[in-house]
Amino acid sequence: MAAVIVSLTLAAPLPPESNTRFDGKVSDQNLRIDAERSEDLARRNVAVPPELRLFNYERAPLCREAAGRWTMGSTDGTCPAPANRAGVVQECEDGDTIVMPMWRQSRATPADAWSDWQQIDSGGCGVDLLPVLTEADFRRLPLPAPTLTMQPDRGWVLINIETITYTDPTPITLRTDLLGYGITVEATPTRWTYDYGDGHTLTTTSPGHTYPDHDVFHEYEHPGTATITLTAEWTGRYQIDGNPTWRDINGTATTTATTNPFTIEERTSRLVSDLCTDTPKPPDC
Known part of the structure; x- marks a missing residue:
């Protein structure tokens, strides 16, 4: 198999949601998008200087408190006692990892205070968060x-x-x-x-x-x-x-x-009286 090494960066266009607010209505439940989309937004958000960011992103477990209230856990994957970790209820392929839900806090301008953390995806498997070669x-x-x-x-x-x-x-x-x-x-x-x-x-x-x-x-x-x-x-x-x-x-x-x-x-053949390789060449060759 032949091998070629090439340095080529393939980047998707910057989505309009990066460092701006999501369009659309937010219901009583937290706004949800797919895990791959939120992971892409989080990666792109890193390029914005911290003092200018309008969003922060963290992956952390979904924790259920004793009173039945759902809250954000710690980025190390733990929940505060005595809350229970809900996490992602799904199975991933062998060798793959389960990814915790994504949480986001926002502010209208860099001068405003940060909002509370809101869950924006349900997590997934590691392979779901990888970019797609189109x-x-x-x-x-x-x-x-x-x-x-x-x-x-x-x-x-x-x-x-x-x-x-x-x-x-x-x-x-x-x-x-x-x-x-x-x-x-x-x-x-x-x-x-x-x-x-x-x-x-x-x-x-x-x-x-x-x-x-x-x-x-x-x-x-x-x-x-x-x-x-x-x-x-x-x-x-x-x-x-x-x-x-x-x-x-x-x-x-x-x-x-x-x-x-x-x-x-187009070539045609005909009978000749002598060999065409003779010297001198026969006139009928």
């Missing part, structure tokens, strides 16, 4: 052009004779960065489209093979000049440093390669 991110990676080989490769081909094409299906590995996380990406070409330059195309999931085991080829019908263009379609999966799970990328990317121009020739 199709757009995948397409920005430096995927290589596909290998394009033709047989025969001598600057010309014959009409009505098979022109063989094939490529290399080997996956490649790239390293990149996503929102501060190191990412390993494995990209695999899975489908290929050949444009033979004469109005004919062929889409296949076979990388092709050399003669005589070839299964991807084209027969030109008319003399002329052509080039062959190959478009490879890549699928991918990625793994975030520190997490054992491989996740599929939702979408594909494409790269292309083109041969040098070549001529398409």
